[in-house]
Amino acid sequence: MLAPLDPDMFDPACPSSLSPVRVGDKWGAMLVRCLADGPRRFSELRVPLRGITAKVLTSSLRTLERDGYVTRTEVPGRERRVEYALTDLGRSLLTPLDAVCAWAGEHWDELLDAADAALERDRTVAR
Template sequence: MTQSDAIDEAMPAVANDVLRPDCPSRVVMQRIGERWSMFVILALADGPLRFTALKARVGVVTSKVLTETLRALEADGLIARRAYAESPPRVEYELTGLGSSLLVPLAGMRAWAETHVPEVLASRARHLVTS
């Protein structure tokens, strides 16, 4: 049995199959896999943040790209934007219940990435030398 067979066997049978080109679940995978989406979701794990604090927590993302990412995640129901009627205006972003449900799988991906980064970087370096 291959590793792929084992994964397929462990997965419950569902009508959607992300490997099918016409599967609607692909749009969800694409959103989560966009460059900054995972970082925004992880940054909001500890609670609501204002735009500037979120931008600082995520890192090198530009304001324009962060705004686009936030709008897309909000449209998909993964985050909520809360504007307060104050002077000066205050806006906070937080995970919805749906967005919070991504924290467990993302924590696994994060742990894998943080554990295996030395191996990946070493392989990348070897590949560059032989290319």
């Protein structure tokens, strides 16, 4: 059995909208990271992804499945149990995602400054 996902795996102050690379959708890269150590159930994936709704998580997982990054497997048993796992294609994203995460860490202040500047421009235009 895998260790539980860390609820603090992603910094709540780190909006995924600042991610310089998108896989599937806003949550895709983070889902790939959550699945790096092996298959996970839907409820497990919600733990580190604070703020994601069940509907959005379902949609994101379907997008990753459609794009070939994730498989969805119904596990036989008395209770309905579904697990999500990375495909070989999905697993091949881990190394580039590690590089992007390292780059984002080095340029975090610049990314935040750019996001703040864009927000301020939007406020000025709206006036």
